[in-house]
Amino acid sequence: MSGRSKITLDESELPRRWYNVIPDLPAPPPPPLHPATRQPIGPDDLAPLFPMELIRQEMSGERYIEIPDEVRDVYRLWRPTPLFRARRLERALRTPARIYYKYEGGSPAGSHKPNTAVPQAFYNAAEGTRRLTTETGAGQWGSALAFACAQYGIDCEAWMVRASYDQKPHRRTLMHVWGATVHPSPSAVTAAGAKILADHPDSPGSLGIAISEAVEVAAENPDTKYALGSVLNHVLLHQTVIGEEALAQFDAAGERLPDMIIGCTGGGSNFAGLVFPFLREKLAGRTDPVFRAVEPAACPSFTRGRYGYDHGDTAGFTPLMKMHTLGHDFIPDPVHAGGLRYHGMSPLLSHMYELGMFEAVTKNQLECFASAVTFARAEGILPAPEPAHAIAAVIDEARHCTETGEEKVLLTALCGHGHFDMTAYERYLSGEMGDFELPQDRIDTALAGLPDIG
Amino acid sequence: MSGRSKITLDESELPRRWYNVIPDLPAPPPPPLHPATRQPIGPDDLAPLFPMELIRQEMSGERYIEIPDEVRDVYRLWRPTPLFRARRLERALRTPARIYYKYEGGSPAGSHKPNTAVPQAFYNAAEGTRRLTTETGAGQWGSALAFACAQYGIDCEAWMVRASYDQKPHRRTLMHVWGATVHPSPSAVTAAGAKILADHPDSPGSLGIAISEAVEVAAENPDTKYALGSVLNHVLLHQTVIGEEALAQFDAAGERLPDMIIGCTGGGSNFAGLVFPFLREKLAGRTDPVFRAVEPAACPSFTRGRYGYDHGDTAGFTPLMKMHTLGHDFIPDPVHAGGLRYHGMSPLLSHMYELGMFEAVTKNQLECFASAVTFARAEGILPAPEPAHAIAAVIDEARHCTETGEEKVLLTALCGHGHFDMTAYERYLSGEMGDFELPQDRIDTALAGLPDIG
Numbered sequence: 087m088s089g090r091s092k093i094t095l096d097e098s099e100l101p102r103r104w105y106n107v108i109p110d111l112p113a114p115p116p117p118p119l120h121p122a123t124r125q126p127i128g129p130d131d132l133a134p135l136f137p138m139e140l141i142r143q144e145m146s147g148e149r150y151i152e153i154p155d156e157v158r159d160v161y162r163l164w165r166p167t168p169l170f171r172a173r174r175l176e177r178a179l180r181t182p183a184r185i186y187y188k189y190e191g192g193s194p195a196g197s198h199k200p201n202t203a204v205p206q207a208f209y210n211a212a213e214g215t216r217r218l219t220t221e222t223g224a225g226q227w228g229s230a231l232a233f234a235c236a237q238y239g240i241d242c243e244a245w246m247v248r249a250s251y252d253q254k255p256h257r258r259t260l261m262h263v264w265g266a267t268v269h270p271s272p273s274a275v276t277a278a279g280a281k282i283l284a285d286h287p288d289s290p291g292s293l294g295i296a297i298s299e300a301v302e303v304a305a306e307n308p309d310t311k312y313a314l315g316s317v318l319n320h321v322l323l324h325q326t327v328i329g330e331e332a333l334a335q336f337d338a339a340g341e342r343l344p345d346m347i348i349g350c351t352g353g354g355s356n357f358a359g360l361v362f363p364f365l366r367e368k369l370a371g372r373t374d375p376v377f378r379a380v381e382p383a384a385c386p387s388f389t390r391g392r393y394g395y396d397h398g399d400t401a402g403f404t405p406l407m408k409m410h411t412l413g414h415d416f417i418p419d420p421v422h423a424g425g426l427r428y429h430g431m432s433p434l435l436s437h438m439y440e441l442g443m444f445e446a447v448t449k450n451q452l453e454c455f456a457s458a459v460t461f462a463r464a465e466g467i468l469p470a471p472e473p474a475h476a477i478a479a480v481i482d483e484a485r486h487c488t489e490t491g492e493e494k495v496l497l498t499a500l501c502g503h504g505h506f507d508m509t510a511y512e513r514y515l516s517g518e519m520g521d522f523e524l525p526q527d528r529i530d531t532a533l534a535g536l537p538d539i540g
Numbered sequence: 541m542s543g544r545s546k547i548t549l550d551e552s553e554l555p556r557r558w559y560n561v562i563p564d565l566p567a568p569p570p571p572p573l574h575p576a577t578r579q580p581i582g583p584d585d586l587a588p589l590f591p592m593e594l595i596r597q598e599m600s601g602e603r604y605i606e607i608p609d610e611v612r613d614v615y616r617l618w619r620p621t622p623l624f625r626a627r628r629l630e631r632a633l634r635t636p637a638r639i640y641y642k643y644e645g646g647s648p649a650g651s652h653k654p655n656t657a658v659p660q661a662f663y664n665a666a667e668g669t670r671r672l673t674t675e676t677g678a679g680q681w682g683s684a685l686a687f688a689c690a691q692y693g694i695d696c697e698a699w700m701v702r703a704s705y706d707q708k709p710h711r712r713t714l715m716h717v718w719g720a721t722v723h724p725s726p727s728a729v730t731a732a733g734a735k736i737l738a739d740h741p742d743s744p745g746s747l748g749i750a751i752s753e754a755v756e757v758a759a760e761n762p763d764t765k766y767a768l769g770s771v772l773n774h775v776l777l778h779q780t781v782i783g784e785e786a787l788a789q790f791d792a793a794g795e796r797l798p799d800m801i802i803g804c805t806g807g808g809s810n811f812a813g814l815v816f817p818f819l820r821e822k823l824a825g826r827t828d829p830v831f832r833a834v835e836p837a838a839c840p841s842f843t844r845g846r847y848g849y850d851h852g853d854t855a856g857f858t859p860l861m862k863m864h865t866l867g868h869d870f871i872p873d874p875v876h877a878g879g880l881r882y883h884g885m886s887p888l889l890s891h892m893y894e895l896g897m898f899e900a901v902t903k904n905q906l907e908c909f910a911s912a913v914t915f916a917r918a919e920g921i922l923p924a925p926e927p928a929h930a931i932a933a934v935i936d937e938a939r940h941c942t943e944t945g946e947e948k949v950l951l952t953a954l955c956g957h958g959h960f961d962m963t964a965y966e967r968y969l970s971g972e973m974g975d976f977e978l979p980q981d982r983i984d985t986a987l988a989g990l991p992d993i994g
Contacts, residue, residue, distance in 0.1 A: 090551055092616050097546055162546050163624075163920050170617070174691070192646055194920030196959070236917045237628070256962035262969050263916050462717050463690045466617050466648030505650070505959035508710035515716050 091173050093335040095166035100158055103150040105326040107362045108319065108434070110149065110369050115437035118405035119395060124539060127405050134305050135312040137213040140206065143320040151323065157205045160237050164193040164200075165327065169335035174464040176484070183487035185480060186344070187500045188332050188360065189467065195260070197425075197470065197502030198356050199230030199315055202324035206313045207234035216309040217241040221271065221296030224250050224424030225257025226470075226502060227315030232266035243310075245271035245279075245299040248291035250424060256506045271296035278302050278401045293428055294400030294414055301403045316353025317398065317407075317432050325359025328499055333363050343373040344497040346483060350475040351379040351388065351446070352425045354432030356501040365443065377444035379435075380475040382454075384522045385418040387411060387431040388439055388446035390529055395539040396430060406537060409436040413532030419522040421451050422510035423471035425502075429532070449478045450521045455514040457481050458504070470502035471510055545627050547789040549620035554612055557604040559780040561816045562773070562888070564603065564823050569891035572859035573849060578993060581859050588759050589766040591667040594660065597774040605777065611659045614691050618647040618654075619781065623789035628918040630938070637941035639934060640798070641954045642786050642814065643921065649714070651879075651924065651956030652810050653684030653769055656778035660767045661688035670763040671695040675725065675750030678704050678878030679711025680924075680956065681769030686720035697764075699725035699733075699753040702745035704878065710960045725750035732756050732855045747882055748854030748868055755857045770807025771852065771861075771886050779813025782953055787817050797827040798951035800937060804929040805833040805842065805900070806879045808886030810955040819897065831898035833889075834929040836908075838976045839872040841865060841885040842893055842900035844983055849993040850884060860991060863890040867986030873976040875905050876964035877925035879956075883986070903932045904975045909968040911935050912958070924956035925964060 108114060117126035129141045136144070143151055153161075172185040190198035210218055218235055221244070222228025228244040235242035244266055251258060251270040261268050271291045272279035278298040282289055289295070297314075304312035314321060336343055347364055349357035357379050367373045381388055387410040396411040398404035409431045412418075416429040438444065451471075458474035460481065461467075469477055476498045487494050504511065513519045562568060571580035583595045590598070597605055607615075626639040644652035664672055672689055675698070676682025682698040689696035698720055705712060705724040715722050725745045726733035732752040736743055743749070751768075758766035768775060790797055801818055803811035811833050821827045835842055841864040850865040852858035863884045866872075870883040892898065905925075912928035914935065915921075923931055930952045941948050958965065967973045 090616075091613070092551055094548060094551065097544055097548065159545070160920075162544075194916075194922070233920055237920070255966065256959075259962040259966040259969070260922065263913055263922060263965055265917055459717055462648075463719055466614075466687055466691070468648070468714065468717060503959075505710075505957075506962075508713040508960075511717055512709065512713040515713070 116408040181484040191503035195230040203230040203234035211238035219300040232261040232264035242266035245296040297399035298401035316355040322358035328359040329363030354435040379446040383448040416532035570862040635938040645957035649684040657684040657688035665692035673754040686715040686718035696720035699750040751853035752855035770809040776812035782813040783817030808889040833900040837902040870986035
């Protein structure tokens with residue numbers, strides 16, 4: 087191992103293809119079902135919402151898919167991203183573990199989300215889409231898509247959960263800077279939103295409602311399509327640039343491949359992007375790491391949800407997907423990691439979890455912020471609340487190594503910075519932040535609303 | 541010229557020394573004077589405020605000063621920084637000019653300020669300083685110093701101009717995350733602050749007042765010293781890593797050296813850091829660029845100030861420096877580019893401006909924000925309001941090239957991101973932002989308060 091603490095790759099080493107894990111799995115994931123017929127959906131069912139190339143990628147059995155030059159050209163604004171060895175954090179923890187983090191916060195939108203926003207905007211523009219609709223919670227995904235649409239000259243229209251729209255205006259402004267239109271959700275612009283407003287004029291909104299609104303507008307306008315920032319196969323596919331670069335960086339550093347890879351999971355795209363290329367190497371017998379997903383205790387899809395078919399949205403417009411879910415009516419407590427507050431989980435990752443291919447743990451909010459502050463004081467970079475979950479689990483494992491003396495190599499993805507989460511940090515530092523209890527009956531009630539499908 | 545749009549350097553190409561321009565000048569800059577005796581100051585006069593190594597650098601006649609390994613080790617967290625070619629901006633402007641920008645916003649604190657905060661904290665820690673005091677306006681400098689002090693385990697105590705302390709809490713929170721103590725200024729903690737509060741309990745504060753408070757505490761406590769984020773020679777020296785890296789990157793890109801280099805100026809450290817290494821090459825006859833400083837129309841030290849001796853602070857604690865100044869009582873209008881709102885200017889740059897070594901222009905706030913939005917939509921990165929001044933001047937020159945057909949090579953430093961300036965962007969986008977007039981009598985009144993020296 088060399089003495090380097092930052093391992094960079096040259097622009098020429100930017101990955102040329104995305105890795106599709108599906109053909110390497112021992113069994114294919116169950117198909118999505120049409121919400122009305124409950125029959126497996128085909129490409130035509132998705133055509134009102136997505137361009138054909140993305141539908142092809144969603145259903146592809148090819149191991150590798152070429153990244154278009156026009157996409158790599160935009161990736162180059164911030165990719166390849168650096169892999170850091172957290173030497174100062176190691177010293178602070180007095181651990182013999184070697185801790186690495188792949189930093190995705192250097193993208194214009196400040197997270198890993200542009201890795202998929204850019205190709206989604208590109209394929210839509212190439213197939214004649216004039217406008218993309220989407221939902222966004224705290225705004226990470228909405229701002230990533232606004233940036234991507236600006237790169238290819240198409241319009242972006244986002245429905246932002248009203249509570250965030252009102253209380254977290256900065257990412258909304260970022261979307262405005264990049265030229266997007268932003269509606270608070272529920273909005274009077276859509277039938278789905280208007281119906282909810284009629285019953286609940288003061289509704290704070292939810293991701294499920296915002297998805298319904300964005301899907302409705304896309305379905306009704308031929309020049310408009312819809313974009314989703316996580317959960318779907320093609321989204322996870324696009325994020326594999328993270329893991330592919332990390333593999334090359336471990337090689338460049340002369341370091342052995344990690345013993346454990348830890349990532350936070352909301353819809354699953356950040357975790358999948360980091361893990362899938364290493365999983366390929368594991369399936370080929372070249373390495374044998376433990377993969378550990380970390381989810382918020384307030385929204386524990388893997389660890390306390392049910393594996394079954396559920397809707398992705400509140401109104402039931404989306405296909406039914408077999409996934410770990412807390413129920414599409416489940417409203418998570420308002421933890422600051424807005425990007426992890428989704429009732430469901432990637433169907434692909436859910437399938438792999440059932441196959442025992444990785445493990446999952448939960449973390450409470452306060453421990454995550456404590457870990458993030460420890461990290462920031464040692465390493466400088468301020469983590470977003472979402473990757474703070476992964477950092478908390480990394481610190482756990484590093485402390486375990488302090489006790490056992492094991493020189494484990496740990497890897498995580500620092501998938502975004504916390505520059506737009508300063509109010510949350512101030513609440514934590516001033517002692518105003520608390521943890522939430524999630525009683526089992528709240529989960530049971532939400533799961534009772536699941537559709538009754540095998 | 542290759543087709544690359546991002547030119548990176550390997551960690552091994554991080555500069556090993558800072559460049560001191562002073563021995564290459566045709567005449568040395570006038571000395572600072574003791575505020576009481578009005579005689580040139582010596583090292584002992586500065587010893588209560590700065591460690592000896594920084595005093596040595598402040599007065600050094602050596603062309604190069606080695607960067608300690610312990611400093612380069614922290615620099616590696618974000619350095620070398622990327623040099624971008626702004627191809628998308630060029631297309632948007634339909635200009636034949638080739639536009640390059642050196643991006644310093646990837647540092648943990650989000651600006652170029654850590655380039656000097658880190659060595660200042662290091663030398664202080666090495667000489668036994670337990671605590672560093674400083675002033676900060678909008679918080680760029682305070683957060684950079686808080687980060688740097690956390691790296692070497694010393695305390696940081698910052699006096700933050702009260703108007704910003706109350707209205708811009710996010711960088712204050714960033715300082716807290718890194719473990720710093722932050723006081724609103726004027727504060728009751730110091731005699732200088734208490735005196736002002738007694739007369740003006742609702743004082744919004746100013747940089748000049750905050751400097752007086754930080755200097756007072758450092759002067760009175762043997763284990764405490766003071767740190768300044770711009771203006772002084774050693775600060776400009778540390779920033780030359782920007783220009784040194786840029787020189788290497790032009791070479792790596794196979795591009796000819798720039799025809800024009802444009803930077804914003806508040807105290808001058810960002811401009812000097814970019815320009816000095818290119819100036820060295822110019823003095824050696826290897827290139828002949830135009831250097832253009834851009835200052836806010838609301839605080840035009842070069843273009844409308846006087847070149848004469850003035851205090852750096854309100855209370856008159858600092859040495860008298862010969863510089864372009866609007867008078868130490870001048871309070872600039874509240875433009876959002878808080879980092880450019882200083883009544884004075886680097887004495888070294890002021891001397892060089894008098895020698896005709898570069899030119900200066902002003903930009904109004906609205907034009908800067910319009911240029912920043914044009915830049916963000918094309919290039920993705922959201923600029924801070926300070927470098928937006930330089931971007932406005934770059935766009936001017938690029939449009940001039942569109943008219944003339946000249947294929948000029950332009951270079952600027954994008955010295956920080958705008959993630960903590962979203963309220964300003966929202967004001968701009970909603971049409972609520974205005975420009976300020978600066979009548980000559982306001983400048984004349986402030987200049988009447990200058991001490992009567994040569």
